[in-house]
Amino acid sequence: MSTPVAATGGSRRRFGAIRDVGSGMAAVGVKELRGRMRGKRAFVILTLYLLLVAGFAWMIESLAERSYSGGFSSAFSASSEIGRQMFMAIVFLLTLVTLILAPASTAGAISMEREKQTMDLLAVTPISSLAIVLGKLLSALSWILLLLLASIPVVALVFTFGGVSPDDVVRAYVVLLATAFAFGAIGVFVSALVRRTQAATVINLVVVIFLTAGTAFIFIFWTAMAGNSGFLPDQQVRLGENPVQALTRRPPEALMWFDPFVAQLDVMCGTETGFGGTCQVIAGVTNQNAAFQGDVQGEFGVKRDSYWPRSVAAMVIGALILIVLSVQLVSPTRRWRIRVPRPRRRPAGGEG
Amino acid sequence: MTGIVRATGLMKRYDKTIAVAGLDLDVAQGEIFGLVGPNGAGKTTTLRILATLLVPDRGDAEIAGASVRRNPNDVRRVLGYMPDSFGVYDDMKVWEYLDFFARCYGIPADRRRRMIGDLLELVDLGSKRDVYVQGLSRGMQQRLCLAHTLVHDPLVLLLDEPASGLDPRARVELRELLRELRNLGKTIIVSSHILPELEELCTSVAIIDRGQVLAHGRVAEIERRLRVGAVLRVRVLGDGGEHDDARAWFSAQPDVVTADLLDDGTIEIGFHGDDEGSARLLAHAIGADLRVASYARAASDLEELFLQVTAPDPVPAEASA
Numbered sequence: 001m002s003t004p005v006a007a008t009g010g011s012r013r014r015f016g017a018i019r020d021v022g023s024g025m026a027a028v029g030v031k032e033l034r035g036r037m038r039g040k041r042a043f044v045i046l047t048l049y050l051l052l053v054a055g056f057a058w059m060i061e062s063l064a065e066r067s068y069s070g071g072f073s074s075a076f077s078a079s080s081e082i083g084r085q086m087f088m089a090i091v092f093l094l095t096l097v098t099l100i101l102a103p104a105s106t107a108g109a110i111s112m113e114r115e116k117q118t119m120d121l122l123a124v125t126p127i128s129s130l131a132i133v134l135g136k137l138l139s140a141l142s143w144i145l146l147l148l149l150a151s152i153p154v155v156a157l158v159f160t161f162g163g164v165s166p167d168d169v170v171r172a173y174v175v176l177l178a179t180a181f182a183f184g185a186i187g188v189f190v191s192a193l194v195r196r197t198q199a200a201t202v203i204n205l206v207v208v209i210f211l212t213a214g215t216a217f218i219f220i221f222w223t224a225m226a227g228n229s230g231f232l233p234d235q236q237v238r239l240g241e242n243p244v245q246a247l248t249r250r251p252p253e254a255l256m257w258f259d260p261f262v263a264q265l266d267v268m269c270g271t272e273t274g275f276g277g278t279c280q281v282i283a284g285v286t287n288q289n290a291a292f293q294g295d296v297q298g299e300f301g302v303k304r305d306s307y308w309p310r311s312v313a314a315m316v317i318g319a320l321i322l323i324v325l326s327v328q329l330v331s332p333t334r335r336w337r338i339r340v341p342r343p344r345r346r347p348a349g350g351e352g
Numbered sequence: 353m354t355g356i357v358r359a360t361g362l363m364k365r366y367d368k369t370i371a372v373a374g375l376d377l378d379v380a381q382g383e384i385f386g387l388v389g390p391n392g393a394g395k396t397t398t399l400r401i402l403a404t405l406l407v408p409d410r411g412d413a414e415i416a417g418a419s420v421r422r423n424p425n426d427v428r429r430v431l432g433y434m435p436d437s438f439g440v441y442d443d444m445k446v447w448e449y450l451d452f453f454a455r456c457y458g459i460p461a462d463r464r465r466r467m468i469g470d471l472l473e474l475v476d477l478g479s480k481r482d483v484y485v486q487g488l489s490r491g492m493q494q495r496l497c498l499a500h501t502l503v504h505d506p507l508v509l510l511l512d513e514p515a516s517g518l519d520p521r522a523r524v525e526l527r528e529l530l531r532e533l534r535n536l537g538k539t540i541i542v543s544s545h546i547l548p549e550l551e552e553l554c555t556s557v558a559i560i561d562r563g564q565v566l567a568h569g570r571v572a573e574i575e576r577r578l579r580v581g582a583v584l585r586v587r588v589l590g591d592g593g594e595h596d597d598a599r600a601w602f603s604a605q606p607d608v609v610t611a612d613l614l615d616d617g618t619i620e621i622g623f624h625g626d627d628e629g630s631a632r633l634l635a636h637a638i639g640a641d642l643r644v645a646s647y648a649r650a651a652s653d654l655e656e657l658f659l660q661v662t663a664p665d666p667v668p669a670e671a672s673a
Contacts, residue, residue: 121439
C-alpha cells in the first residue's frame with residue numbers, strides 16, 4: 001500500500017533508465033580503469049608496446065629496402081612498395097596484438113567478480129547488468145584504444161614512403177576497432193559463462209585461434225575437397241546449379257568474417273589497385289572473378305572495399321549479440337532460462 | 353501496523369531440495385531482528401530473496417512497501433546487504449572502495465566525499481582511508497563491507513552471519529556498531545548461529561528450521577509461549593560421592609526434568625520452572641545441607657530455546673507450499 005514509487009511518464013522513465021545505465025557504466029568503468037592504470041605497470045606496457053611496434057616497423061623497412069635496392073624498379077615505385085609492405089606488416093602486428101589483448105583484458109571481467117565473491121555486492125546495487133557488462137567491456141576497450149592510438153605516429157611513418165593513403169590507414173583502424181570490440185565481447189561472454197578466470201583465458205585463446213587459423217584451415221580444406229583451386233576463384237561459370245550446390249561447391253565467405261586478418265588483407269588490396277597478392281586472397285574468399293590469369297571477362301580486378309565492410313558489420317553484430325547474452329548471464333534474477341518440461345507420472349495435478 | 357520488512361509464504365526450491373518452505377516474516381521498523389537456525393535452515397536463501405538476488409518460487413516479500421518480485425530496483429535503493437562469504441576488491445584503496453559503491457547508487461561527487469569520511473569514522477577506519485583493502489585485517493574488511501552497505505543511507509540492513517570468522521574483540525566491536533546503527537534508525541536483520549550474541553543484540557528473533565519459521569517474536573515472549581525451562585548449572589563442594597548424592601537429590605526435586613553430573617563436578621539441571629521456582633530450589637538445596645558453591649542459569653536462553661524448538665518432530669516436506 002505504501003509503495004513509495006511515483007508513477008512517471010513513459011519517456012521520462014526511459015530517459016531515466018538510459019541515465020542509470022550511463023552512470024552505472026561510469027561507476028564500473030572508473031573502478032576498472034583505476035585498477036588498470038594504477039602505478040607504473042600500464043605505462044611500462046605502453047612503452048614496451050611502442051618499442052615493439054616501432055622496432056618491428058624499422059625491421060620491415062630495412063628488409064624491404066634491401067630487397068628493392070638491387071631491383072629494376074624505379075626508386076619511386078620501390079619506395080611506395082616499401083611503404084605498402086611496412087603498412088601491411090604493422091597493421092598485421094596491431095591486429096595480432098588486438099586479438100591477444102582484447103579477450104585477455106576482458107577474460108576476468110565477470111569471472112573475477114565471482115571468484116572474489118564480489119558479484120553479490122554489485123548485484124544488490126541498483127546498477128543494471130547491462131551497465132556492468134558495458135562498463136567492463138568499454139574500460140577494457142579504452143585501454144586497447146589507447147594502445148592503438150599510441151601506435152598511429154608509427155603507422156604514419158609509412159606516408160614518408162608513399163604507396164598508402166590516409167584513408168587506407170583509417171580503413172585499417174576501423175577494422176582494428178571492430179576487432180577489439182568483437183574479441184573484447186567474446187572475452188566478456190566467456191568470462192560470464194565460465195566460473196574460473198583461468199579457464200576463461202584458455203577458452204578465449206582457443207576461440208581466437210579457431211576464428212583465425214581454424215577458419216582459414218577449414219576454408220582451404222573445404223575449397224580443396226570441393227575440387228576448386230585453393231584460394232583461386234572459380235574459372236568456370238557453372239550453369240544449372242541450384243543454390244545449395246553453389247554453396248557447398250565452395251565455402252561461404254561468412255566463414256572468414258570473424259578473421260580480422262582477412263579483412264585487413266582487403267584493406268591492403270585497396271593499396272594494390274585490385275591486382276596484388278592480397279587481392280588474390282580476397283578474390284578467392286569472396287569468389288570474385290579477378291581475372292588475374294588473363295581472363296578478361298566481366299569485372300576487372302577486385303573491387304575496392306568489397307569484403308572488409310561485411311566482415312566489420314559481422315563482427316559488430318556478433319559482438320552485440322554476445323553482449324546481450326552476457327547481460328543475461330550476469331543478471332542474478334532476470335536470466336532467460338530454457339525450461340525443459342519434465343514428463344510427469346500423473347496427468348496434470350492441481351499444483352500451479 | 354505492518355512492518356518495514358514483510359514476507360508472506362516465501363518458497364524456494366533448488367531442484368528437489370526445498371530451501372524455504374512457506375516462510376512468513378514481519379519485522380517492525382527500528383528492530384534488530386535475528387534469524388536463527390541450524391546450517392541449511394534456509395537463512396541465507398531467505399536473506400538472498402529479500403536482497404533481490406533470488407526470485408522466490410512462490411510468495412512475495414516487501415521492503416518499505418516495494419515488492420522484491422515486482423520492483424527489485426526500488427528494494428535495492430532502500431536496502432544494504434552483506435553476504436555470508438563476501439569478497440572485497442583488494443586492489444583498491446579503502447576510500448576508492450566506498451567511492452565505487454557510492455557511484456553505483458548514483459550519489460553525486462560532493463556528497464560522496466563527505467559521506468565516505470563520515471562512514472569511515474563510523475566504522476572506525478578513518479585512519480585507513482588511503483590503505484589498500486588487501487592490507488586490512490579480516491575484522492577491518494568486515495567493517496568496511498558493512499560501511500559499503502550504508503553508502504546510500506538504506507532503511508534496512510540485511511547481514512548474513514556478520515560475526516563469522518571474527519575474533520572476540522572484533523565481534524564486540526561489530527555488536528557495538530550494530531547498536532549504533534540501530535540508534536541511527538536502521539532496521540537490521542541479522543542471521544547467525546552464534547546464539548548468545550544474537551540474544552544480547554536482537555530485539556526479536558525468528559527461529560527457522562527446514563525453511564519454516566518455528567518461533568517468531570521477542571525472546572522472552574517465545575520463551576513464555578513455549579514454556580521452555582532453563583538450564584541451571586550448580587557446583588557443589590565435596591568428593592565424587594557427595595556429587596552423586598547431590599545429583600540424586602536434585603533429580604528428585606519437582607520441576608527438575610534432568611540432572612546430569614558433568615566431568616568437572618558441575619551438575620547440569622534441566623529445570624522446568626520460572627525464576628521463583630529456581631530461587632526456591634536453591635533455598636531447598638541449602639536447607640538440605642548441600643554445600644552449593646555456585647548456582648547459575650546457563651549462559652544462553654536462546655540456545656535452549658533453539659534446541660527445544662528445532663529438535664524433535666520432523667516438519668512435513670512441502671508444508672504450506
